[in-house]
Amino acid sequence: MMDMAAPQPTITRLRHETRRRSLTVLATDHVTPDMLRLRLGGADLVGFVSASPADHIKLFVPDGAGGQAMRDYTPRRFDVAEGWLDLDFALHDAGPATIWALQAKVGDRAEIGGPRGSQVIGGPIAEWLLIGDETALPSIARRIEEMPAGTPVTSIVTIPQDADRQEISTAASHRPIWVSRSDPTDPAPLLAAFAEVPLRPAQFVWIAAEAGVARAVRDAALARGVPPDWLRAAGYWVAGTADASVNDL
Incomplete structure (x- = not known):
C-alpha cells in the first residue's frame, strides 16, 4: 500500500480559447488496418493549444441526414508553427465521423473546435x-x-x-x-x-x-x-x- 502522507500527483486544469477552425485535409494514411490518420492544416490553426495527451477536440462532420454531427478526437500530433494537426480514427464503427474520414481526400474541408481545456x-x-x-x-x-x-x-x-x-x-x-x-x-x-x-x-x-x-x-x-x-x-x-x-x- 502506498504511503498516503507522501507527496501526491497534481492535476492542473487549464482553459483555452474555444472557437471553430476551418482546416484542410493535407494527407491520409492507414497507419494500421484499423487505424486511419488524417493530417489537417491551414492558417486557422494559429493559436491552437493542446497541453495534455488526454485533450480532445470536436470534429464537425455531416450526419448523413442533412445535418451535422460532432465527435471527440485526440490531437495525436501537431505543429502550429508548421500548420498541421494529426487525428487518428479507430475504424471500429461506421459512425458519421468514421465514414467522413474514410471518404476524405486531400483538399477537403474539415472543421474542428477546441480543446476547451x-x-x-x-x-x-x-x-x-x-x-x-x-x-x-x-x-x-x-x-x-x-x-x-x-x-x-x-x-x-x-x-x-x-x-x-x-x-x-x-x-x-x-x-x-x-x-x-x-x-x-x-x-x-x-x-x-x-x-x-x-x-x-x-x-x-x-x-x-x-x-x-x-x-x-x-x-x-x-x-x-x-x-x-x-x-x-x-x-x-x-x-x-x-x-x-x-x-x-
Whole structure:
C-alpha cells in the first residue's frame, strides 16, 4: 500500500480559447488496418493549444441526414508553427465521423473546435501504467512520445488484430503489451493482462476504453491497492450509445 502522507500527483486544469477552425485535409494514411490518420492544416490553426495527451477536440462532420454531427478526437500530433494537426480514427464503427474520414481526400474541408481545456497530470510520478483500447491509443501513444527520456512506462492496449500494433518512438523506457481481442466491450482481456503487471510505488495508472471496460479495470486497480489519487479512468465510448463518453469514472 502506498504511503498516503507522501507527496501526491497534481492535476492542473487549464482553459483555452474555444472557437471553430476551418482546416484542410493535407494527407491520409492507414497507419494500421484499423487505424486511419488524417493530417489537417491551414492558417486557422494559429493559436491552437493542446497541453495534455488526454485533450480532445470536436470534429464537425455531416450526419448523413442533412445535418451535422460532432465527435471527440485526440490531437495525436501537431505543429502550429508548421500548420498541421494529426487525428487518428479507430475504424471500429461506421459512425458519421468514421465514414467522413474514410471518404476524405486531400483538399477537403474539415472543421474542428477546441480543446476547451486540458488536465495536466504532474507531481512526483516515478512510473506510468497506461491501459486502454484502440480508441485510447492516440492519447496513450502521444503521452509516451512526449515523456522525458528514461521515464519508465508500461502500456497495455487491446486491438482488433496483431497487425494493429503500432511502433511508438520515444526516449522513455517503454514496455508495450499488445492484446488482440474480438469484443471491445469484454473487459476480460485487459483484466488478464493487467493482473500480470506489477504495481510499484509512485506509479500513476491511466485507463481509457469503453466505459464498462474502463470501470472494470479501474475497480481491479483499486482492489490491488492503487490509491484513488494515483488513478484516472475514463470511458472514451459507451457501447450502444452514439457520441457518448464518461470523462471521469
